[in-house]
Amino acid sequence: MLDSTIKSQLAEYLKLLDNDLEIIVSVGDDEKSKEMQEFLNDVASLTPKITLKAGVLSRTPSFKINQKNKEFGVEFAGIPTGHEFNSLVLALLQVGGRTPKLEPEIIKQIQSIEGKLHFTSYISLTCQNCPDVVQALNMMSVLNPNISHTMVDGAVFTEEAEEKDVFAVPTVFLNDEFFSSGRISIEEILEKLGKDTTVDVTEPFDVLIIGGGPAGASAAIYSARKGVKTGVVAERIGGQVLDTQGIENLISVGKTDGSSLANTLENNMKYNGVTIIKGTKVDKVTKTDDLFELTLTNNTIVKTKTIIVATGAD
Ligand SMILES: Cc1cc2nc3c(=O)[nH]c(=O)nc-3n(C[C@H](O)[C@H](O)[C@H](O)COP(=O)(O)OP(=O)(O)OC[C@H]3O[C@@H](n4cnc5c(N)ncnc54)[C@H](O)[C@@H]3O)c2cc1C
Structure with missing residues (x-):
């Protein structure tokens, strides 16, 4: 068989x-x-x-x-x-x-x-x-x-x-x-199941990326590789990639599918030390004197010196 x-x-x-x-x-x-x-x-x-x-x-x-x-x-x-x-x-x-x-x-x-x-x-x-x-x-x-x-x-x-x-x-x-x-x-x-999976976000980030699609993941990996404290907030890691079946136009692989590519993006971000906050969205952004304060839909407050918006087509 x-x-x-x-x-x-x-x-x-x-x-x-x-x-x-x-x-x-x-x-x-x-x-x-x-x-x-x-x-x-x-x-x-x-x-x-x-x-x-x-x-x-x-x-x-x-x-x-x-x-x-x-x-x-x-x-x-x-x-x-x-x-x-x-x-x-x-x-x-x-x-x-x-x-x-x-x-x-x-x-x-x-x-x-x-x-x-x-x-x-x-x-x-x-x-x-x-x-x-x-x-x-x-x-x-x-x-x-x-x-x-x-x-x-x-x-x-x-x-x-x-x-x-x-x-x-x-x-x-x-x-x-x-x-x-x-x-x-x-x-x-x-x-x-009532478990708390929130990551520790008490310390401000240097760079926080809103969005975990290919654009957000690239920005996160490049920022983290420069040694700055980097985080990503995304409802779905992979973004539109998750809705894609066969992907045949990546120069590094013959053919892949959305789910595998999304897993690779997540693993590469983790490998490079990016903090991933997923399953939640940014609801509001406010600016204090030297920081941005982001309120997430799960009511967490995240602080960061800079923001990169990579929310794709949403
Ligand atoms: C069905 C389909 C098939 C495709 N096939 C191909 C293909 O074969 N080859 C190809 O090159 N391209 C393909 N594309 C296009 C490709 O998927 C997109 O160009 C690419 O995903 C865009 O990446 P992005 O990171 O800019 O945005 P997206 O992938 O849209 O990611 C946006 C991210 O932002 C997050 N987000 C949005 N709002 C918020 C918020 N308020 N707070 C926190 N997070 C937020 C989302 O959860 C997501 O993580 C396809 C697209 C679709 C829909």
Whole structure:
């Protein structure tokens, strides 16, 4: 089922597994179950660190990724190919012991969540915004044993999706109640759960950029590289890039998609030490004697010596 190029790429990634994995596979006699079994056989054939074990999960076909002697809450009800293939690779590596690439503060917030939370995300394999949501919920499940997540392919579990009135993907349910529809970041999930994800902005910035699209990210990286204290406020890191499917006119890459480019912009800003304040907007700007004072829609006040406006078409 997996072609030889994908197999050799995946085999390379699987060399990074720190622990042995056991995948619990819940399959029946239907065609989709056969496909899933074949897919997982292919994955397991690439490393001795993965074994498959037949089991019964709440949906068939589905599978759950555990460490050999430790249960985790990461389940896939559907074959994660297409845009979800990366979600599978990351889930295997993270359940296998690789720490998710998140800010230490965000990891702390996730680990402090108490009470059992089970997320179900309804996705489609062609949806561009779904992998980020699936990956965010999987990371949360890996980091906190109170949290579990099942990705459900709406094209396989059509009746269930209809019963739940899922009209758009991704749609997320928490403990069987509607939670969110559309792209949502890990910070926004935490905020909806009542966690405080605000970054420390007590000290004024030298340069504050309003907007986190390509223009804002470029301005931020260039400012930070000059050694000045730089921050970015943006509702969405990536801006219009997030609404873009195939991008083919960047001279440094053959082809990319909006979600990957937005992640690269965010990672490059972090790498260069830019403070990112996202999921909120600048509502008001006032000028004091030597500083600008920006009031954000989440009521945070941020001070800065200079402002660069890069709000794109908004
Ligand atoms: C569907 C589509 C496909 C495209 N395809 C391509 C392509 O293939 N190749 C190409 O070169 N270009 C493409 N473009 C155009 C490209 O995406 C834009 O030119 C580019 O994103 C503009 O970058 P920007 O940083 O100026 O603004 P934007 O990307 O618009 O970013 C604006 C930023 O400002 C933030 N913002 C706005 N108001 C506030 C506020 N008050 N407070 C805080 N933050 C705020 C937003 O959240 C966002 O982060 C496409 C655009 C679209 C819509």
